[in-house]
Amino acid sequence: MARLNTFPLSFKVRGQRIVIIGGGEEALNKVRLVTKTSAHVLVIARHVEADFSGFAVDIVERGFMPADLDGVALVFVAEEGADAERAKAEARARNIPLNVVDVPAECDFYTPSIVDRAPLTVAISSEGDAPVLARLVRARIEAMLPPGFGKMASLAGGLRKQVEKLIQTGPARRRFYEALVTSPQVEAAVAASPIAGRYQAEVLLEQHQAQSASAGIVWLIGAGPGSEDLLTLRAQRLLQEADVIVHDQLVPDAVVQMGRRDAEQISVGKAKGHHSFSQAQINTLIVRLAREGKKVARLKSGDPMVFGRAGEEIAALRKAGLAYAIVPGVSAAMAAAADTATPVTLRKVSSGFIMATAHGADDSDLTHWAALAQAGLTLALYMGKSIASDVAGRLVANGASPSTPVGIVVNAGRADKSTYAGTLGALAAGQVAFSDGPAIILVGEAVAAGDWAQAADFATQQFKVA
CATH class of the missing domain: 3.40.1010.10 (Tetrapyrrole methylase, N-terminal domain)
Known part of the structure; x- marks a missing residue:
């Protein structure tokens, strides 16, 4: 499993200053991001080229001075040159977290793509490797979360003291909050007004208290x-x-x-x-x-x-x-059918689909399965990999045609799946050396309609001695 090279967290900036060195478009992009916070934002540049007029920032048109970093929480460097180098050196000397735009190797932190539902935020970071991918993921999450979703977070925060007073245990509190943030009634009420949302939340709190605390x-x-x-x-x-x-x-x-x-x-x-x-x-x-x-x-x-x-x-x-x-x-049988594009029911070929376990099957089971296969139904046999050849032979002995198509999928639905195909007669001839993992054995005429082009053929397999 790949490990993160950064630790995601939320950095407190309330009442603090953020400094941005640079006056161009890259600096403006950072201003758009950091002015979503309550921090005091200061832009320092000898030449201001971008239009910062729509943002609550202070702009100083001069070179960088070390005193500019007094009491600063974060520093962004969005230009090149002597001022940028001095700012980077001063930030490092003071151990102030530094972000150098478009130079990941010089960054102490990365700026993620942010879904803003204040006070709820979702940050998506690719550690600087794929910012375009991070933006695409952000767009998908934006579509999932309605614009007013943050009001639910504010409501939950406003109820915290009341909930701690009335609900004594951590697990019970968690269950209440889960009920709160997933309640359609509360969501509709809080969208109407904070007062209506608070009232509906308190109704839910009363209902939660009335329920048995011991009910799992x-x-x-x-x-x-x-x-x-x-x-x-x-x-x-x-x-x-x-x-x-x-x-x-x-x-x-x-x-x-x-x-x-x-x-x-x-x-x-x-x-x-x-x-x-x-x-x-x-x-x-x-x-x-x-x-x-x-x-x-x-x-x-x-x-x-x-x-x-x-x-x-x-x-x-x-x-x-x-x-x-x-x-x-x-189910694994459905995954096996999907992996191989096998229509387990097929008009004029297979009118039904049977799932059964091959492990422990007796002669009466096999006689019944053979009749079903002969009638055109598709069989999906679970837990039969180690006895696949024996089951195939017994099906043939009980009346199934040796030419009946068979497909086997090991690790169905997974990236490491493997497939095998042939006929009942070929499978009955010996024990196939299957790859590791659970297997689904598909038997029936509809199997031939699947995509088994990459499957190993029973007839060419090296068989183990039964």
Whole structure:
């Protein structure tokens, strides 16, 4: 994982001075930025060429003097020449943070692209490497946050003393503030007037106090097949609200880290052959956490309702009388179909789609699957990589045609995915040396309509001895 070379923070400048050396367009650009703050801004230049008339700044038309940096919080140098060099040397001698425009190597700090919803600000920095990219990201965030969004931050700040007095614990306060800033009623009221917003917020505060402080909840969240950009918006929001994240081993760390920084993270590490927690222990864990009044994100690979043992966890929560909710995710079979452009249902070819687990399948299952494949349905078999050849052979033995198309995707939905294609007969001929990772086996005539051009062919694979 790449590490930051800068530490993002917000620098206090209220009641302090910011000095900008230079009188051209680069200096004007910095003035546009820093005059969004309450600092006193001073521009010093021998020749003022840009139009600063629309900004609350003091302009001194002369060369730089060391006394200009008395009591200064930040220095920007936006020109070249002797005055610029003297200003840089004086700032460094006084340990005043210095920004030299367009010279990243000489900067103590960088000026980010800023989304201004005062008092809420969002700063986007590329450490000076890609300012254009930072501006593009800023534009996207600007579109997400309505212009009046900062009023919600002001409202929350104005309620702080009242909330601290009425709500005694940190987690309970956090839950109230989460409810406050996501409330459509409060947002509409504060847009109308500060008084209306305050009233609606206090109504919400009364409702929050009336609720049981010990009532926890468990969210069973589908993390998708692994790529963090396939996580749903709802899943992202709830991960930010969760007090505890209980996650499976197959969930990538990048997804787990989407939760709050102070959220407890518990790996229950279920993988083939390595079960650090039994299902009964997981059930007991999430029930205990919810009874403690915590918001629990039970994070599962794929979709929690597809081979995710969610039914057992839901039964335990129901028995304990605890609240829960399901957040769907992209199942691995759907990711495999997307990776290979395989239409699992296809007019006049496949009228249906079946998901099943190959691990532990008996002869009656295989007979049924063979009949379904013969009838034109597409099969998506989970947890069958190590027994793929055996399953293929048994399907053929139970009536499936050896020429039935088969496609296998390992690590579906991820950058390191690998694909294999062929027929049931070719797969049954031996054990394929698959790459590491979970696999989805797609079987059926519709598989032939997918894009398997880059897939390894079963017929050319080096087979392991079964």
